[in-house]
Amino acid sequence: MNRAPASLHRLSTALIALVLLALGGAALASRLGVRPISEWVDRFDASSIGRFADSGWWAAALGGVVVLSLIWGLSLIGSTLRPRAVDDLELDGSDQSGELVIAPKLIATAVADELSGDTMFQKVSARALDDRSRKIIRLEVTARPDRSYAEIVDRVGRATDQIREAVAGADVHVQAFIHLEKPTSAR
Known part of the structure; x- marks a missing residue:
């Protein structure tokens, strides 16, 4: 809220x-x-x-x-x-006024689409939300049990770094949640 x-x-x-x-x-x-x-x-x-x-x-x-x-x-x-959607972000960009206006939802969707193509993850979702006047892009991934934690964190860390670079100068926080699936025991 x-x-x-x-x-x-x-x-x-x-x-x-x-x-x-x-x-x-x-x-x-x-x-x-x-x-x-x-x-x-x-x-x-x-x-x-x-x-x-x-x-x-x-x-x-x-x-x-x-x-x-x-x-x-x-x-x-x-x-x-009421849904708490994040307002458009004004970034340093390429138009004549020197600003670029983009919806954070588009950034979140692009990152989710990129990560969902990776076989390391079973499920990927990204949302842009407004939580107590803080603009947040939240990335959630569910990783396959056959991957190491270091591999998963490295891949998700690169994605969150890309988001931070994309929204540099804007007051947007980036969160990443990693869900690890339990390995199934072989019988």
Whole structure:
């Protein structure tokens, strides 16, 4: 999740927690007879609830709270469901302004296509994603069990170095995950 939605979720949770803690603390203080709070509760008019429910503004206020809660809740849910695609990268390039604009997804796909042609790997995938305001190109490979770890790391390391060279100057992190298949035992 990106930094902005994660902050919004944390602030929302903190606000609800503070309100619930305050209400719970006030209820406990009233039951235990803590002076100022128990006096405030004793002064509360129980018949006012009925008058509030009968007044016209109460229904409008309750409807407003419901609408506000729905908007708030749907925005929190929507912030976690939206895909977090990485914006295009501006690299030093060959156009007249001296910049080259490219989608990181294209770089990731090109590297995945190149590595998938290598018989060393059973499965290769590469994605460009945005994780908490960090642009990442993530390379995942599943290696065959008959290859040594040094061979696998050398090949994947060259690919990640190529990505780093391609996006030099841009704020992009490159990650590589290597999954090693277990060798099957001969019977």
